[in-house]
Amino acid sequence: MNRILASTVLGIAALGVASTALADLKPEEQIQYRQAGYSFMSWNMGKIKSNLEGDYNAEQVAAAANAIAAIANSGMGALYGPGTDKDVGNVKTRVKPELFTNMEDVGKIAGNFVAAADNLSKVAAGGDQVEVSNAFGKLGETCKACHDEYRMKD
Amino acid sequence: MNRILASTVLGIAALGVASTALADLKPEEQIQYRQAGYSFMSWNMGKIKSNLEGDYNAEQVAAAANAIAAIANSGMGALYGPGTDKDVGNVKTRVKPELFTNMEDVGKIAGNFVAAADNLSKVAAGGDQVEVSNAFGKLGETCKACHDEYRMKD
Numbered sequence: 001m002n003r004i005l006a007s008t009v010l011g012i013a014a015l016g017v018a019s020t021a022l023a024d025l026k027p028e029e030q031i032q033y034r035q036a037g038y039s040f041m042s043w044n045m046g047k048i049k050s051n052l053e054g055d056y057n058a059e060q061v062a063a064a065a066n067a068i069a070a071i072a073n074s075g076m077g078a079l080y081g082p083g084t085d086k087d088v089g090n091v092k093t094r095v096k097p098e099l100f101t102n103m104e105d106v107g108k109i110a111g112n113f114v115a116a117a118d119n120l121s122k123v124a125a126g127g128d129q130v131e132v133s134n135a136f137g138k139l140g141e142t143c144k145a146c147h148d149e150y151r152m153k154d
Numbered sequence: 155m156n157r158i159l160a161s162t163v164l165g166i167a168a169l170g171v172a173s174t175a176l177a178d179l180k181p182e183e184q185i186q187y188r189q190a191g192y193s194f195m196s197w198n199m200g201k202i203k204s205n206l207e208g209d210y211n212a213e214q215v216a217a218a219a220n221a222i223a224a225i226a227n228s229g230m231g232a233l234y235g236p237g238t239d240k241d242v243g244n245v246k247t248r249v250k251p252e253l254f255t256n257m258e259d260v261g262k263i264a265g266n267f268v269a270a271a272d273n274l275s276k277v278a279a280g281g282d283q284v285e286v287s288n289a290f291g292k293l294g295e296t297c298k299a300c301h302d303e304y305r306m307k308d
Contacts, residue, residue, distance in 0.1 A: 024204060033197040039190035044228060050178060063228050070224035074198060074217050 181237030
């Protein structure tokens with residue numbers, strides 16, 4: 001087992017992911033599923049942002065925050081398996097190879113992200129717009145922390 | 155307002171969706187976000203299936219079921235706005251135009267889907283594999299109900 005693969009497996013274990021799903025998926029499928037997760041979270045982030053900037057619909061915000069938190073907790077680490085560190089044919093990825101060799105740091109960032117998503121979901125259920133705004137900002141920071149380090153620029 | 159648009163707006167209202175997010179998104183973005191949601195649910199359905207067929211990890215199944223339920227409850231009806239009934243440039247959709255003119259039926263199917271997803275999430279939290287298997291089968295039937303009527307074949 002080479003060093004990159006070893007650290008990836010270690011990192012995936014650290015993220016609490018079972019091997020069941022990983023074994024069945026091709027690298028290009030893993031890339032597509034993780035992009036789907038981020039894309040769907042992005043839609044829900046956008047909805048929360050719109051609510052904070054305009055008419056606030058607490059029910060819509062709570063549903064959006066719940067979707068983000070559930071996706072964040074779904075074990076997406078399993079979608080960073082071997083072979084997903086670069087484009088696979090027509091399936092492009094913006095992940096930097098550095099992600100796969102810094103799994104301890106990635107694990108910390110992922111932990112902060114999950115915690116911030118859980119907090120937003122909890123606060124959104126309460127319906128206090130100021131608390132939601134703060135929690136939303138904190139969640140955005142945890143997204144940015146990973147994008148800054150481990151995602152290629154446009 | 156033409157008949158298709160009127161029934162679409164009515165259908166979206168029936169699905170409990172606020173107008174905030176809809177107003178900001180282009181049709182091609184709506185198509186991409188809804189596909190992301192279905193794709194991510196599909197990944198989680200696959201994980202549950204693998205667990206039921208192999209070693210059962212209750213925690214992974216509960217997280218997957220929770221993601222499916224949260225996505226199902228996130229107001230995806232907003233992603234079926236005007237102009238999303240057909241391909242938009244390179245963004246392809248397999249939705250049949252009939253979906254947009256049968257919103258009462260679609261609303262029923264969507265309601266069954268959300269109820270089945272909520273039930274699976276509840277049952278998965280309990281950890282009883284037989285109950286999960288039944289709830290998973292029922293959820294699959296509600297997916298199929300929509301695919302059979304309103305999604306083009308491959």
